[in-house]
Amino acid sequence: MAIQRSVPSHGGETFVTLIKDNDEKFCGPASNFLGLKCDGAGSMKLRFEDIDGTAAATVVDITVTDTGGNGTEMKRVCQAIANAMVGYGIQGKYVKIADDLTDEFIHPDILSVDAVA
Amino acid sequence: MREENYLYFAVAGDNDADKDCAMFPASTFRGAVTMSSTTTEFFFAPQDGTGTTANGVLMTHAGVASNNTDGSSAYGSAAHYTVMEKFAQLASGNRKNTNNFTVIKDLNDNLPTNEGAISATGLSEVTALTITID
Numbered sequence: 212m213a214i215q216r217s218v219p220s221h222g223g224e225t226f227v228t229l230i231k232d233n234d235e236k237f238c239g240p241a242s243n244f245l246g247l248k249c250d251g252a253g254s255m256k257l258r259f260e261d262i263d264g265t266a267a268a269t270v271v272d273i274t275v276t277d278t279g280g281n282g283t284e285m286k287r288v289c290q291a292i293a294n295a296m297v298g299y300g301i302q303g304k305y306v307k308i309a310d311d312l313t314d315e316f317i318h319p320d321i322l323s324v325d326a327v328a
Numbered sequence: 329m330r331e332e333n334y335l336y337f338a339v340a341g342d343n344d345a346d347k348d349c350a351m352f353p354a355s356t357f358r359g360a361v362t363m364s365s366t367t368t369e370f371f372f373a374p375q376d377g378t379g380t381t382a383n384g385v386l387m388t389h390a391g392v393a394s395n396n397t398d399g400s401s402a403y404g405s406a407a408h409y410t411v412m413e414k415f416a417q418l419a420s421g422n423r424k425n426t427n428n429f430t431v432i433k434d435l436n437d438n439l440p441t442n443e444g445a446i447s448a449t450g451l452s453e454v455t456a457l458t459i460t461i462d
Contacts, residue, residue: 241332246352246375246383248461252344258375268377281438282343283446286336289351290445293334293429 225298229257229271230310235327237262237271241296241306249285253277253322257292271327273309276320284320291318333428335419337385339457340435347459349434350385354419358382362408365391370415370432374462381462387411387433388456411453418450433457 225241243260245268250256253275258268276284295317298304309316311324335357338349356373363369366389371382389407418430433450435457441447 244353245373245377246350246356246461248346248350248375248459249338249343249348250346252342258377260377266378266380268375277344279438280342280344282338282341282348282436283438283440285343285349286338286434286436286439286446289334289336289349290427290429293336293351294427296334297331297428 225296225304225306227296228305228307228310229273229324229327230307230312231324231327232311235324237269237327239269241298244296247289247292249282252280252282253285254325255285255288269328272325274322274325276322288318288320291321331428333419333430336429336431336434337457337459338434338436339459340437342436342438347461349436350383350459350461352383354430357419360412360415366407368408368411376462383462384460385432386458386460387451387454389453390455407453411451414451414453 226238227241228238230236239259239262245258247255247257255273255275257271261267261269275288295306295308307315309321309324333354334351335354336351341348343349352372358371358373360368360370367386369384369386371384374381374383389411418432427445429445431445431448431450433454439447
């Protein structure tokens with residue numbers, strides 16, 4: 212009899228992480244990403260399905276470069292986030308989009324994580 | 329896991345005001361509806377997670393009667409169909425060897441040139457956008 216392979220709930224899923232500080236961190240599957248929007252000059256809001264299962268969203272505010280005042284960097288960051296969400300074609304990816312604690316960011320135009328709520 | 333495709337929209341501006349740009353996973357697309365002879369709205373699952381009021385991107389294009397040059401639509405000369413068809417092609421997750429960041433329409437006129445997706449402006453038929461996110 213064939214043995215059924217066990218499949219984790221998010222097999223092959225990419226997990227993304229955004230960290231503001233020791234008290235405000237987010238980690239969740241990329242498939243829970245609801246989208247993002249511009250929230251003003253150099254300001255973006257990323258939204259994920261709420262981790263407590265309620266009908267709401269976890270909102271992460273980030274600041275990006277706006278050197279020329281024309282929003283090009285925001286578009287670059289959108290592309291970087293889209294690319295990061297896919298991972299790298301192997302299982303169990305964990306991608307840190309932004310970490311203010313360690314100053315690690317997937318794109319140089321991401322400057323900070325301002326809120327995780 | 330199926331690879332997600334992320335759809336980018338930006339209004340005519342500099343990404344310096346609320347909802348000047350937005351990005352949605354293609355899997356959250358709910359459908360498109362013709363709103364008038366010159367507008368079509370594309371709806372997505374709401375970013376607020378409530379699943380109630382859909383988010384929308386209203387696209388303005390040529391009127392039904394005036395677009396008779398684009399032969400790409402199987403439905404003839406209606407710009408609605410052309411825009412919907414091209415959106416469907418871009419949003420498809422079955423495209424090989426393409427970036428998963430897809431510009432549906434970017435009306436920002438300050439984009440750098442020759443930088444791939446960053447320079448892409450998307451559907452040429454679309455002349456204006458209104459992004460609605462609650």
